[in-house]
Amino acid sequence: MNNKVIAIDGPAGAGKSTIARKLAKLLNYTYIDSGAMYRALTLKVLLQDADVQDQDAVVRIAAETDIDFHHNSIFLDGRNVDQEIREEGINRNVSCIAAVPEVRRIMVELQRKASKGKNVVMDGRDVGTVIFPNASFKFFITASVEERALRRYAETLEKNSQADLEDIKLQIEQRDNVDSTRVDSPLRMAEDATCIDTTGKTVEQVLEEVIKSMNLMGGEY
Ligand code: DC
Numbered sequence: 001m002n003n004k005v006i007a008i009d010g011p012a013g014a015g016k017s018t019i020a021r022k023l024a025k026l027l028n029y030t031y032i033d034s035g036a037m038y039r040a041l042t043l044k045v046l047l048q049d050a051d052v053q054d055q056d057a058v059v060r061i062a063a064e065t066d067i068d069f070h071h072n073s074i075f076l077d078g079r080n081v082d083q084e085i086r087e088e089g090i091n092r093n094v095s096c097i098a099a100v101p102e103v104r105r106i107m108v109e110l111q112r113k114a115s116k117g118k119n120v121v122m123d124g125r126d127v128g129t130v131i132f133p134n135a136s137f138k139f140f141i142t143a144s145v146e147e148r149a150l151r152r153y154a155e156t157l158e159k160n161s162q163a164d165l166e167d168i169k170l171q172i173e174q175r176d177n178v179d180s181t182r183v184d185s186p187l188r189m190a191e192d193a194t195c196i197d198t199t200g201k202t203v204e205q206v207l208e209e210v211i212k213s214m215n216l217m218g219g220e221y
Contacts, residue, residue, distance in 0.1 A: 004029070004119040004221060006214075007128035010141035011187060012175045013148035015198045019141060019206055020123040026207075027119070027221055031072060034111050034124030034131065038098040039085035040067045040076040041107070045097060052093045059102045067110055091171065095178040098125075104184050125179055128190035136221065137214050138193035141206070147199045148172055 006029065008020045017033055024031035041062055042052070050057045066077050073082050084090070097103060104126075111131050115122065122131065128138035143151075149169035156163035179187040189195055194213050198206050214221055 003117060005132045005135040006121045007132055007135040007138045008123040008141055009125055009127050012172050013152045014141045014143045016123040016141045018203055019210060020121045022207055023210060024121040029119040029121050032069060032114055032120050032122040034122055034127060036074045036085055037067045037107055037110060038094050039090050040074055040081055041065060042090050042094045042097045043081055043084055044076060046089055052096050055100050058097055058100055062103045062106045069114055095175045099178060099182040101184040125187040126185040128193050129188060130185045136219050138190050139210060140189040140193045140195045141198060143198045145169060145172060
């Protein structure tokens with residue numbers, strides 16, 4: 001049997017990772033968060049005090065970096081960095097690093113390697129367009145920018161006592177802009193993807209829509 005890939009792409013904060021994680025659990029697939037890999041590389045660049053705008057330095061670091069998953073945790077050169085990659089400094093710098101073509105080439109290789117021999121649900125920006133153009137199922141998950149900002153705001157408040165909704169909204173808009181306008185593999189919906197707008201929907205409703213659509217497509221999973 002061929003390995004199956006379910007690709008879930010979409011903009012920041014649309015609920016991709018929640019849906020992807022739950023879907024993987026339900027189907028007994030491996031969940032791979034491709035954005036976490038760009039985040040781990042960004043962490044390494046920042047820890048080395050390199051300039052995120054210095055593309056040559058960033059590519060050099062990417063070429064000598066190992067990023068992999070074990071039991072849903074991400075390891076940067078063998079070290080678990082699940083918490084560190086979610087910090088503010090990473091949010092602000094990751095899309096700049098993800099725009100470098102040579103970095104993307106290295107990451108796509110690592111993303112395919114991490115999926116080898118497994119049935120996977122992978123979420124990101126270019127899963128259905130570049131990493132796995134032949135994925136068994138492709139979804140594009142989106143939501144209004146107001147709703148995405150509100151979700152991030154609630155998440156941030158859970159971890160910190162303070163959060164600024166307007167600042168979060170601005171950051172999401174900026175990240176969307178960089179991700180969608182970059183020259184190499186910009187965020188866009190694959191022609192054969194199913195688009196789901198999650199605005200005003202619960203996680204359960206979206207998950208139900210995903211499964212229903214997979215059943216309608218008739219593919220095996
Ligand atoms: O999904 P996320 O917010 O953790 O992604 C972090 C950044 O990485 C975001 O700016 C987009 C980028 N990214 C990408 O370019 N390609 C992917 N497949 C996944 C993420």
